[in-house]
Amino acid sequence: MEPWDVTIVGGGVLGTSVAYWLANRYEGRIAVLEKEVDVAAHTSRRNTGVVHRPFYLDPVGRKVFARCAQIAYGMWKEYAAARGLPWLPVSTFEVAKREADVARLEKYLQWGLANGMGEDELALLSEAEVRRQEPQVRSHGAIWSKTDTAVDYRSFTQSLSDDTVAAGAKFLLGNEVAAVDVAGDRLDVHLADRGGYRIFNDPRRKILVLVGRGNEPHRTRFLINCAGGNSIDLAHRLGVGLEYTDLYFRGEYWEIDPAYHHLASRNIYTVPRHPELPFLDPHWIIRADGRREIGPNAVPVAGPYTYRGFFDDPKELATKLLGFPLRNKLRLLVNPDFITLAAEEWASSVSKGVMAKRAQEFLPALRVKYLIRPGTAGVRASVVDRGGNFVKEAIELPGPHSYHITNYNSPGATGAPAYAAWIVQRLARAGHLDHLKPKAAKSAGSWDFEKICGAIETPAS
DSSP: OOOBSEEEEOOSHHHHHHHHHHHHHEESOEEEEESSSSSSOSTTTSSOOEEOOGGGSOTTTTHHHHHHHHHHHHHHHHHHHHHTOOOBOOOEEEEOSSGGGHHHHHHHHHHHHHTTOOTTTEEEEOHHHHHHHOTTOOOSOEEEETTOEEOOHHHHHHHHHHHHHHTTOEEEESOOEEEEEEETTEEEEEEOOOSSEEEEEOTTSSOEEEEEOOSSOEEESOEEEOOGGGHHHHHHHTTOOTTOEEEEEEEEEEEEOGGGGGGOSSEEEEOOSOTTTTOOOOEEEEOTTSOEEEEOOOEEESSTTOOSSSOSSHHHHHHHHHSSSHHHHHHHHTOHHHHHHHHHHHHHHHOHHHHHHHHTTTOTTOOGGGEEEEEEEEEEEEEEOTTSOBOOSOEEEEETTEEEEEOOOSSHHHHHHHHHHHHHHHHHHTTTTTTSEEOSOOOBTTBOHHHHHHHHHSOOO
16 A cells, blocks of 8 residues: 555544644645544543633743634634534633732733733732632632633544544544654554454544554654654654653542532632642633533653553553653652652542642632542643753654654643644645645635734734
């Protein structure tokens, strides 16, 4: 079989968005390899479920994420309306639990405006004003992001995958990458043997599903790594990003008894104590279907799919802690703030009471008995550099016949359709897509590719 022109590894919201733009802009054989039998099976659905506005993103230090979040808000809003997908504009209070945090709220107001949010979308509230709006919330003030919206990112990704298939790409689901070899002018992607080879069509949607593998590798002229929790491992297989490692953190939520949904009518976040570390205090979250949840914590775990416990087997834990590159992890483990906070996160995973107590700092009326069942649990892969520092921005790494995107974390789902357009533009400018024939139509639906990319490159006015 002829090699595929482009293969995207990872069928989450980012990989699907990249495939969407490629399929709408180019003729050619474009495939998405996804290890599960549907898209958005992991982080893309196991998250807070909020379209975040960029008030908390530094317009200089995190400029790409900030601009993508700002642009993609309008994109997702249009898309939800066009496809009849959930869109619940609940808004968010980010509250100051400490007097010293008020200065951070003032900075957030400046950042939000600098990132393009309107003055009517943000407000800085005093303690009394917070009480008037949310009587049960205790704080020293808050910033009110009025257009934060609850959505279902799995539904977004599934719908986007259908549109991508309609534009000519293929989703090859149930295919896990086991190894990658450079073979001259292409890559040979070897797939894990998962018990045979079969093809079927999902009757509900347009997705082609291949489970298992044949005798031949998946050959591709170019590979785009959007593998999320496995992205660093995939990059390392091609000799890319060897200066980085990653660690996994599970975020757990508890669902709130509907009888106590009235405790807060908005998302309630708090200013993080240590913004340089991947530990956030629990939030009060309103889901797109109206459920309320408390969470997440950030529990260190051994693998990208460790949704219960701390590791599946001792070998997995040893590999993650002692695997290459070891120096990154050793430098992190001498950080006393990291060790202290990691212990606190473990405690909130073991004890429902500890989780409730943490939330009571801003919602004192909450009681342990209101947490009726475990809610969402998801795992984030956070990249650590040679200095033992967590990297905040997404990392893009060119490789042999490949391009690798890793550390694509919050607000990654929010900004995905804009960020993916920007990635496709960068690949085209670098000549990586020259083997594809451009399509006559340069836009997809109501999304204008050139306008989106131009807005990312140009600072918000």
